Amino acid sequence: MKITVVGAGNVGATCADVLATREIANEIVLVDIKEGLAEGKALDIWQKAPINQYDSRTIGSTNDYSKSAGSDVVVITSGLPRKPGMSRDDLIGTNAGIVKSVTENVVKHSPEAVIIIVSNPLDVMTYQAHLTSKFPRTRVMGMAGILDTARYRAFLAEALNISPKEIHAVLLGGHGDTMVPLPRYTTVAGIPVTELIAKDKLDAIIERTKKGGGELVKLMGTSAWYAPGAAAAQMAEAIVKDQKRIFPVCVKLDGEYGINDCYLGVPVVLGKKGIEKIIELDLNTEEKAMLETSRQHVKEVMEVLEKLG
Numbered sequence: 645m646k647i648t649v650v651g652a653g654n655v656g657a658t659c660a661d662v663l664a665t666r667e668i669a670n671e672i673v674l675v676d677i678k679e680g681l682a683e684g685k686a687l688d689i690w691q692k693a694p695i696n697q698y699d700s701r702t703i704g705s706t707n708d709y710s711k712s713a714g715s716d717v718v719v720i721t722s723g724l725p726r727k728p729g730m731s732r733d734d735l736i737g738t739n740a741g742i743v744k745s746v747t748e749n750v751v752k753h754s755p756e757a758v759i760i761i762v763s764n765p766l767d768v769m770t771y772q773a774h775l776t777s778k779f780p781r782t783r784v785m786g787m788a789g790i791l792d793t794a795r796y797r798a799f800l801a802e803a804l805n806i807s808p809k810e811i812h813a814v815l816l817g818g819h820g821d822t823m824v825p826l827p828r829y830t831t832v833a834g835i836p837v838t839e840l841i842a843k844d845k846l847d848a849i850i851e852r853t854k855k856g857g858g859e860l861v862k863l864m865g866t867s868a869w870y871a872p873g874a875a876a877a878q879m880a881e882a883i884v885k886d887q888k889r890i891f892p893v894c895v896k897l898d899g900e901y902g903i904n905d906c907y908l909g910v911p912v913v914l915g916k917k918g919i920e921k922i923i924e925l926d927l928n929t930e931e932k933a934m935l936e937t938s939r940q941h942v943k944e945v946m947e948v949l950e951k952l953g
Contacts (some may be wrong), residue, residue, distance in 0.1 A: 648712035651721035652676035658873025723763035786817035789892025815937030
């Protein structure tokens with residue numbers, strides 16, 4: 645098995661490191677546009693192999709996608725963070741151009757790959773990759789739901805003073821303030837979370853989850869990378885190992901949840917073919933309203949991309 649990670653910044657390098665350490669693929673290729681960056685980080689990860697006892701081979705490449713040829717999964721983390729004075733439209737235009745170029749190279753060298761997008765704005769960058777690749781929607785998806793549910797579960801574990809391993813949760817919608825956590829589908833060792841924590845505390849955790857990325861930016865002055873990198877690696881693992889795991893991921897909806905032609909996070913089954921099934925939950929009136937708000941927000945951002953051409 646072969647996995648390529650495009651973008652050797654903090655998120656991409658973390659993803660490659662997790663893939664290698666857990667021996668998720670025989671070969672992991674790290675690609676970046678900056679001279680020597682991917683080669684250096686790949687070499688560093690490889691030199692850790694004798695210490696942490698893993699066999700996965702890591703290879704770096706400066707903008708040479710031929711080394712990625714025949715990849716089973718490609719994780720795209722490339723893109724610029726929003727800078728002072730940069731409008732949302734500027735960010736979308738810049739990163740869409742980057743994702744478009746990267747996707748063209750991916751398709752050229754790995755036409756059968758499953759593509760996982762981590763670049764921001766996540767939902768619209770998944771849209772861009774889908775447009776460029778012309779792959780079926782089952783093979784182009786965005787990583788957001790796993791990260792968002794991980795934050796939600798971590799905050800709950802802290803509040804309840806229990807292991808995060810015991811918490812299972814689902815959320816829907818876009819990546820950001822309009823995401824839709826679902827307490828009704830959140831359990832602790834099979835026990836509904838609403839039986840273990842007061843509503844006001846649960847509501848506060850949900851709000852913290854929605855702003856989880858912003859909290860880290862305020863603390864560090866930059867975006868997170870350990871959890872996002874690990875989340876993308878977990879998706880890649882489910883695909884290459886055909887695990888049939890259920891995760892919330894960003895995918896184009898074509899009628900599911902009564903929504904068409906919009907990229908939103910929903911629970912899916914991940915296996916060797918990519919998204920093998922989209923799971924439709926029976927939402928109540930309040931949940932449907934929140935999902936519609938999220939859809940409207942994502943659709944607005946998609947329309948910005950369309951106007952930019």
